[in-house]
Amino acid sequence: MFFNGWENIYRTIIIGILSYVLLILILRMFGKRTLSKMNAFDLVVTVALGSILATILLNKNVALAEGFTAxxxxxxxxxAVAWTAVRSEIISNIIKSSPVLLFYNNEFLHAAMKKERIEEKEIWxxxxxxxxxxxxxxxxxxLESDGTVSVITTSNDKDHSTMENVKDPKHS
Structure with a gap:
């Protein structure tokens, strides 16, 4: 129960080192966006990668080659999906959510807050x-597409507003 022999320990160390190196190499090959925190789709990929890595490390029935293939x-x-989403607005809209306005001009936008399940105290x-x-x-x-909440303070520069692509629930 507490110790099954040195063979399993050696296997975990060797497979751990090799899978770590292979994971780093493939992530470097495919760029920073692979593990970004851009949207729910990226989160699912990140969690799935962690699950695969854990399975490779701890399941003797999964060979390193199979795990690396996964x-x-x-x-x-x-x-491929991220590449396609950059080139197709339809695909982008399917996998990415739009930022949503929760507070504007000293007014809480309660309909949007209710839809996004955000309370006033979270905005505060x-x-x-x-x-x-x-x-x-x-x-x-x-509320950004990655789930973070951005606070934009008042500014006199309306020509370069960061609010350009934010969905206003009153005008949707």
């Missing part, structure tokens, strides 16, 4: 995390 297939599919917390002492300093609060 990792390679997953990364190639993720790369995001503002505090950004060092904002009053919501009067905030132009907008946006």
């Amino acid at each position: 990792i390679a297939v997953l990364i190639v599919l993720q790369y 917390q995001a503002a505090r995390n950004q060092g904002v002492s009053s919501m009067h300093q905030v132009e907008a609060v946006v």
Whole structure:
């Protein structure tokens, strides 16, 4: 129960080192976007890679070549979908969510907040995390496509607004 012999320990060490090296190589080959925190799709790929790596390390019935093939297939599919999404708005809309406005011009947008399951206290917390002492300093609060909450403070420069691609639930 506590120890099954040195063979399993040696296997875990060797497979761990080899799979780590192979994973680093393939991730470098396919770029930073492979493990980015861009959207739910990327999160699923990241979790799946972790699961495959754990299976390779701990399951004697899975050979390193099989595990590496599974990792390679997953990364190639993720790369292909991300590549296609950059070139096709339809695919991009299927796999990525749009940022959503939660607070704008001193007004909480309760319909959007309810739809996204966000409470006022979470918006206040995001503002505090950004060092904002009053919501009067905030132009907008946006739920980003990766699930983070962005707080945009008021600015006089409307020509270069970061609010350009944010979905306003009042005008949808």
